[in-house]
Amino acid sequence: MGEKSWGMVIDVDKCTGCQACVVACQSENNIPINEEEHFNQRRAIEWIRVERYWEGEFPDVKARFIPILCQHCGEAPCEPVCPVFATYHNDQGLNVQVYNRCVGTRFCANNCPYHVRFFNFWEPEWPETLTNQLNPDVTVRSRGIMEKCTFCVQRIRRTERESERDGVDLDDGDRALSPACVNACPTSALVFGDFADPESKVSRLKEQEEKEDGRAYRLLENYGTEPSVVYLKKVEEGAKSASHG
Amino acid sequence: MAGLISLVGVAVLAGTVLVVTFVISAWFGRPIVFGYDDGPAQPIAFPHTVHAGVGPLLNADGSPRLDEEGQPQRVNVMSGLGLDCTFCHRMAATEAAATIPSVGLCMSCHVTVGDGNDEIEKLRQAADTGTPIDWTRVHRVPDHVHFVHEAHIRFFTERDGVPASQVCSTCHGEVAAMTTVRQDRSLKMSDCVDCHRDNGAPTDCTTCHY
Numbered sequence: 001m002g003e004k005s006w007g008m009v010i011d012v013d014k015c016t017g018c019q020a021c022v023v024a025c026q027s028e029n030n031i032p033i034n035e036e037e038h039f040n041q042r043r044a045i046e047w048i049r050v051e052r053y054w055e056g057e058f059p060d061v062k063a064r065f066i067p068i069l070c071q072h073c074g075e076a077p078c079e080p081v082c083p084v085f086a087t088y089h090n091d092q093g094l095n096v097q098v099y100n101r102c103v104g105t106r107f108c109a110n111n112c113p114y115h116v117r118f119f120n121f122w123e124p125e126w127p128e129t130l131t132n133q134l135n136p137d138v139t140v141r142s143r144g145i146m147e148k149c150t151f152c153v154q155r156i157r158r159t160e161r162e163s164e165r166d167g168v169d170l171d172d173g174d175r176a177l178s179p180a181c182v183n184a185c186p187t188s189a190l191v192f193g194d195f196a197d198p199e200s201k202v203s204r205l206k207e208q209e210e211k212e213d214g215r216a217y218r219l220l221e222n223y224g225t226e227p228s229v230v231y232l233k234k235v236e237e238g239a240k241s242a243s244h245g
Numbered sequence: 246m247a248g249l250i251s252l253v254g255v256a257v258l259a260g261t262v263l264v265v266t267f268v269i270s271a272w273f274g275r276p277i278v279f280g281y282d283d284g285p286a287q288p289i290a291f292p293h294t295v296h297a298g299v300g301p302l303l304n305a306d307g308s309p310r311l312d313e314e315g316q317p318q319r320v321n322v323m324s325g326l327g328l329d330c331t332f333c334h335r336m337a338a339t340e341a342a343a344t345i346p347s348v349g350l351c352m353s354c355h356v357t358v359g360d361g362n363d364e365i366e367k368l369r370q371a372a373d374t375g376t377p378i379d380w381t382r383v384h385r386v387p388d389h390v391h392f393v394h395e396a397h398i399r400f401f402t403e404r405d406g407v408p409a410s411q412v413c414s415t416c417h418g419e420v421a422a423m424t425t426v427r428q429d430r431s432l433k434m435s436d437c438v439d440c441h442r443d444n445g446a447p448t449d450c451t452t453c454h455y
Contacts, residue, residue: 088450090449090450090451091449092449094451096449096450096451098450098454099389099454100387100389100454101450137391137455138455139388139389139454139455140388150451150455153451153455154391154455157391157451157452157455158341161393161395161396164396164399165339165395165396165399
């Protein structure tokens with residue numbers, strides 16, 4: 001452990017809004033099933049969601065998609081407001097939620113500008129037929145505590161341990177290491193890796209796209225939250241694109 | 246009047262003693278007055294002494310088990326079988342869960358060994374009908390704790406240069422000497438964290454909690 005800075009690069013140009021990441025996340029992380037009522041109450045739990053919005057006026061309207069998950073901010077607004085240190089930043093660049101410490105004040109969710117923290121307003125329930133599909137590596141969160149994207153830390157831990165056991169180097173292109181959303185993405189719009197390693201795929205993408213004509217940006221960057229998720233903006237049809245052809 | 250005051254005094258004292266006992270018990274993470282119990286009864290009285298033990302067989306009260314001639318009873322000429330822990334708990338040294346052996350593994354010996362023993366007849370019946378044995382779990386950490394046997398066994402075997410089966414007793418106690426398996430350590434978070442600190446293991450929350 002240590003000397004890592006996990007992060008993600010999301011190429012919005014490649015995102016087709018197919019929701020595969022959302023489904024993969026729900027099943028990997030034992031997220032309760034969201035029903036219509038939960039959405040109507042704005043209490044649905046989606047660690048990653050695909051936001052859809054329209055650009056332009058009919059008939060020249062364009063559908064746009066952007067996947068939004070916890071940004072694992074370097075200066076996370078959620079962390080200093082927790083009275084019991086249930087959320088903190090660990091040495092691997094992860095914004096951690098410790099379920100057994102959480103007392104459910106919801107201050108963190110109120111202070112998060114990305115709306116990626118979710119409160120368990122109900123005891124989670126699954127139909128009898130689905131209880132055996134719960135992931136044993138992930139805690140089932142009970143009523144009254146906060147939860148959010150963990151970058152699938154259970155996969156990171158398992159891959160780290162197995163690479164130690166087998167005496168091989170941790171390969172950050174390893175599918176077992178990547179979060180479920182990254183593995184599920186059919187267009188590889190999501191890339192996961194270690195920003196602390198300058199040779200990693202995410203680092204090279206970031207470096208390449210942060211040049212003057214690059215597409216890199218981060219959500220609500222002006223807040224100074226220093227997110228660990230880098231977005232690459234959509235390429236407009238017919239627009240000149242110098243950085244990638 | 247004095248009688249009433251002394252009665253109240255006795256009640257307060259008794260209450261204080263109760264509270265202090267409770268606090269101290271909680272602090273040490275174990276029931277200090279009564280100790281751990283003898284462990285739950287299992288559907289089949291499986292004696293670890295016979296399978297994993299290497300000494301003469303003992304009764305539940307610790308006295309040597311005697312055969313018909315009044316001599317200490319042994320499984321073979323020497324002692325108990327002395328099986329390696331990982332012979333039955335096959336995944337302990339390689340995966341997160343140590344795992345309980347299948348009925349089939351038990352039957353690889355007990356298809357011939359143990360005629361006339363009621364407990365072994367139960368096992369054979371389970372094998373014949375294809376029903377798994379509903380063992381009662383003894384060691385359990387809460388659901389929000391993810392304990393991995395492999396990493397712990399790897400650390401201690403590498404540090405001390407001993408085989409995996411000699412590491413188990415660090416947390417589980419001398420199971421080979423237990424007729425009924427019972428919990429030996431509190432397995433509370435302080436127990437884990439103390440050991441992690443002493444051995445330079447990570448103490449980040451996400452080491453175990455996720």
